[in-house]
Amino acid sequence: MSATNPVENLQTLIRCPSVTPTEGGALSAIQAMLAPLGFRVERMVAQAEGTPDVENLYARIGDDGPHLMFAGHTDVVPPGDEASWSHPPFAADIADGMMFGRGAVDMKGGIACFVAAVARHIEQHGAPNGSISFLITGDEEGPSINGTEKLLKWAAEKGEAWDACLVGEPTNPDVLGDMIKIGRRGSLSGKVTVHGVQGHAAYPHLADNPVRGLLPLASALMDPAFDAGTPEFPASNLEVTSVDVGNPATNVIPAKATFAFNIRFNDTWSADTLKAEIIRRLDEAAGDQTLRAGREPVRYDLTWNERPSHVFLTRNNALIASLSEAVEKVTQRRPALSTTGGTSDARFIKDYCPVVEFGLVGQTMHMVDERASVTDLETLTEIYGSFIANWFDHARNG
Structure with a gap:
């Protein structure tokens, strides 16, 4: 042949x-x-x-x-x-x-x-x-x-x-x-785990619903936009790719909630500067009292996927x-x-x-x-x- x-x-x-x-x-x-x-x-x-x-x-x-x-x-x-x-x-x-x-x-x-x-x-x-x-x-x-x-x-x-x-x-x-x-574009992924206190849905004052903490954190990563794009690249874009509380019961406030995200980013950012911006946004949103009046700031952990694409x-x-x-x-x-x-x-x-x-x-x-x-x-x-x-x-x- x-x-x-x-x-x-x-x-x-x-x-x-x-x-x-x-x-x-x-x-x-x-x-x-x-x-x-x-x-x-x-x-x-x-x-x-x-x-x-x-x-x-x-x-x-x-x-x-x-x-x-x-x-x-x-x-x-x-x-x-x-x-x-x-x-x-x-x-x-x-x-x-x-x-x-x-x-x-x-x-x-x-x-x-x-x-x-x-x-x-x-x-x-x-x-x-x-x-x-x-x-x-x-x-x-x-x-x-x-x-x-x-x-x-x-x-x-x-x-x-x-x-x-x-x-x-x-x-x-x-x-x-x-x-x-x-x-x-670069690609960076991570997972945020929000910690709460498990309890009965009828007695929310005895619990701390992590979903109420998750929502402002996730929102802070999706808005505002990270940038407006460059002549060679479109705007960087972050998507929340999964949300999970691991809770099959409808009358139980879960102890924790997680969400995963992926961002495709342009040359406005490096992986390190983008990580710093994401942490800044999460820390700022952790103090949002809109859904958690009278509560301490949201307790969360952030883990990164090991291999970002640059x-x-x-x-x-x-x-x-x-x-x-x-x-x-x-x-x-x-x-x-x-x-x-x-x-x-x-x-x-x-x-x-x-x-x-x-x-x-x-x-x-x-x-x-x-x-x-x-x-x-x-x-x-x-x-x-x-x-x-x-x-x-x-x-x-x-």
Whole structure:
């Protein structure tokens, strides 16, 4: 099989049932595609206590010169109820111009197209005028502990260094060519536990209802807005994601109440300054007497999730221009430069080199009948091929 065909590449990858954290044959399939092209391929297993072992792949062609990395993941979310799919989720069936399968757009499709683009480049021009590497993890859809972060550190300790990176996540909301991601908002999560005194609902003076304390604390985190946004980022936004009192009885005032929250934040904040602002708001709201007249300030505990995702913005003009020019050349669309959406493994890569993201249309990712347009697979391969040529030209000639 020739690796120059993105449709065949994607069919091969979808037929590997690599539900996170299982490798499922997907990394072996990529190794089989890249080795004949001259890539040196290494497999690395990362481990951490309390998490499953994860196998990852690193491949490189070239020894010096400008070094371009392509990053992605072969692990996929579970298919859910397979009977609900119109085509088996790991069959890679093609119908009405669409390829069906779990991971088709998120993000085996991006990998399949970049492999094809590199294979075509080598076939037409020989080895790149520099180095190209693939950094592929099996832990993006899982805890993201034994994947890209550790693979980057492992490779860097072996002497690897990169000048730029493209992540093949599905960035386009509607049509291929819509959007390039040039940054991501940060993400910070926490849980607030409000302490009260349990008692009978008919005798509230003998108890202290923690729900009355929870309400002003939660409200203080949602209003006022944390900021108005920046030219590159939307306004930071906090959502209360769960509220729980663990109380099945309707006539009992509970002893405690908790709420969890998540905030997606822009570069107005760092994780540390945002934590300080959240604590300030909670402390101020703890003294609110509106629902607790005559009571002492609310007693609460705040715990943070261990791993905040840090905000970043890529300002590397050569990288952004190389990709934008390629997208416009192939699609005749000028892509928007965006920082919207959730987090991705780009949050780890940005500590090593400038990084942008561009891939397929993401409308069906994680859904039943996830699918990619066969036409889009060829178009994305052409975009990636043009981008490779553009980037090396910029890197060599400025």
